[in-house]
Amino acid sequence: MRRFAIPAIALAVAVGLLALLGFGVAHLGTDSSIDAMVARGDYPVAPNAQMQLPILGSSGRESLADLRGKVVVINVFASWCGPCVAEAPILEQEQRQLVKNNATILGVAYLDNSSDSEQFVRQHGITYPVVRDVSGNFVKGFGTSGVPETYVINRQGRIVALQREQLAGGWLQQTVSRFLTQPA
Amino acid sequence: MTRAARQIAALALLTALMAGLQALAPAAASATPTPRASLTDIESDVMCTSCREPLEVAQSPQADSERAYIRMLIAQGETKQQIINNLVAQYGPSVLGKPPAHGFNLTVYILPPAILILGVAILFVTLPRWRRRTRAAVAQPPPDLKPLDPGEARRLDDDLARFGG
Numbered sequence: 627m628r629r630f631a632i633p634a635i636a637l638a639v640a641v642g643l644l645a646l647l648g649f650g651v652a653h654l655g656t657d658s659s660i661d662a663m664v665a666r667g668d669y670p671v672a673p674n675a676q677m678q679l680p681i682l683g684s685s686g687r688e689s690l691a692d693l694r695g696k697v698v699v700i701n702v703f704a705s706w707c708g709p710c711v712a713e714a715p716i717l718e719q720e721q722r723q724l725v726k727n728n729a730t731i732l733g734v735a736y737l738d739n740s741s742d743s744e745q746f747v748r749q750h751g752i753t754y755p756v757v758r759d760v761s762g763n764f765v766k767g768f769g770t771s772g773v774p775e776t777y778v779i780n781r782q783g784r785i786v787a788l789q790r791e792q793l794a795g796g797w798l799q800q801t802v803s804r805f806l807t808q809p810a
Numbered sequence: 811m812t813r814a815a816r817q818i819a820a821l822a823l824l825t826a827l828m829a830g831l832q833a834l835a836p837a838a839a840s841a842t843p844t845p846r847a848s849l850t851d852i853e854s855d856v857m858c859t860s861c862r863e864p865l866e867v868a869q870s871p872q873a874d875s876e877r878a879y880i881r882m883l884i885a886q887g888e889t890k891q892q893i894i895n896n897l898v899a900q901y902g903p904s905v906l907g908k909p910p911a912h913g914f915n916l917t918v919y920i921l922p923p924a925i926l927i928l929g930v931a932i933l934f935v936t937l938p939r940w941r942r943r944t945r946a947a948v949a950q951p952p953p954d955l956k957p958l959d960p961g962e963a964r965r966l967d968d969d970l971a972r973f974g975g
Binding site for chain 2: 741760
């Protein structure tokens with residue numbers, strides 16, 4: 627019995643290490659479950675709605691829950707990202723229409739430092755609120771794997787559309803207009 | 811002192827020696843003045859958060875942005891530690907090359923020394939046992955070995971004499 631003790635310990639350690647490796651790898655992948663639910667029309671509740679995020683250039687904080695009842699377009703961006711620069715005018719133009727319809731864009735600066743994000747906001751004349759997700763925990767709930775990404779949240783707080791690449795054409799305007807007329 | 815007690819004492823001495831060396835390292839570091847921060851030094855300790863590569867090898871717009879930010883902080887006279895703290899505040903803990911020591915990340919710090927200590931402990935236990943077994947095997951003839959009878963002994967001597975010249 628004793629002669630098996632050391633091989634058994636070595637085996638247990640090896641199995642433990644493999645389990646750790648498996649756990650780590652399983653948590654590295656991107657989460658595409660939201661995409662599948664939205665595609666099916668089974669709109670998921672927007673995650674992390676209560677999470678308070680710091681407002682860019684201010685000491686205040688804001689959460690998605692604070693905007694409940696509005697149609698919210700979450701745009702995850704970074705100042706160093708070329709596609710984010712390209713879509714900034716589309717977002718700002720859309721914001722001018724949204725504010726008239728109890729709706730707003732919410733910019734989420736991600737993987738970016740605050741001074742660069744603030745410069746980005748100034749350069750592109752952005753008027754919609756922008757928060758910072760320093761830890762990445764807010765966007766992680768949306769399965770964000772990079773920038774830019776855009777999510778449309780309806781008045782009931784559910785994700786009804788998303789775009790995991792640069793906004794192009796009239797996608798944003800066409801998508802959002804479908805939900806603006808819905809009651810809160 | 812018994813053999814087991816000697817082994818435990820040696821193991822305890824080794825552990826104490828390792829702990830002492832670890833304790834001495836920061837003391838030695840703090841005795842020297844804080845060096846001026848440099849981009850190459852900091853780059854090796856932080857990650858490009860979007861590409862998940864060490865910043866020193868990362869080539870991406872975000873990596874360039876991060877480098878520019880570090881250069882700005884260096885120009886402001888911040889120390890390496892202040893710059894790293896600043897990077898964590900801006901990009902989150904994922905910017906660190908070595909993960910912070912809490913939660914699941916603790917495995918990174920606990921597992922390697924634990925495996926080393928376990929390996930040394932196994933060697934301490936098994937090596938003397940293997941040596942004892944080998945010595946015993948050499949000292950004792952196999953139990954079923956019978957002495958040669960006179961005829962076989964004579965034939966063996968003859969053969970040895972023939973091959974030995």
